[in-house]
Amino acid sequence: EADIYQTPRYLVIGTGKKITLECSQTMGHDKMYWYQQDPGMELHLIHYSYGVNSTEKGDLSSESTVSRIRTEHFPLTLESARPSHTSQYLCASSEPSSGTPEQYFGPGTRLTVT
């Protein structure tokens, strides 16, 4: 079934650890996104990708990095987690067709850094 997956759903980790949040989609979409959302706040776009080997920074500056080696996979990495990284991270994908494509969202990863 076509879907967008995020793992883990919840992660509690200590300061200084390296973490990777996984995002995969079987929608056949080229464009993918990462959003960060603090409780009660906006979704902020932190990274996006037009396709393989394409990565762009979003509206909100982030210490995280992303990679796009395969079309279906768009992992986000934090080299050294800090409490300020505690947030919800949402992955999304869309078709880059003409007009404004609908974005499909994953279930999110709630990250807590202690």
Next chain:
Amino acid sequence: AQRVTQPEKLLSVFKGAPVELKCNYSYSGSPELFWYVQYSRQRLQLLLRHISRESIKGFTADLNKGETSFHLKKPFAQEEDSAMYYCALRTGANNLFFGTGTRLTVIP
């Protein structure tokens, strides 16, 4: 720079009453606006887009360029409408810029 303002973080209405969720925007380009919704324990999903001029689940939204608004309306609220609603603006890179959201509660 773009801006999307949803002035109400929380909105409660009684079942059967009209509901209006406010959204105002600021954007130098030609605006394209959307409403996304997140029901309890579900993912964020598209509700409607202004360019389609459609009614989804009884909701409509009209883009008012003079007032720079894109308010979401429904004449008779239902309990299943209780959710978090986000207004979003398309940016030049064909990305979305979201507001802070409004949590709608429909009281039975």
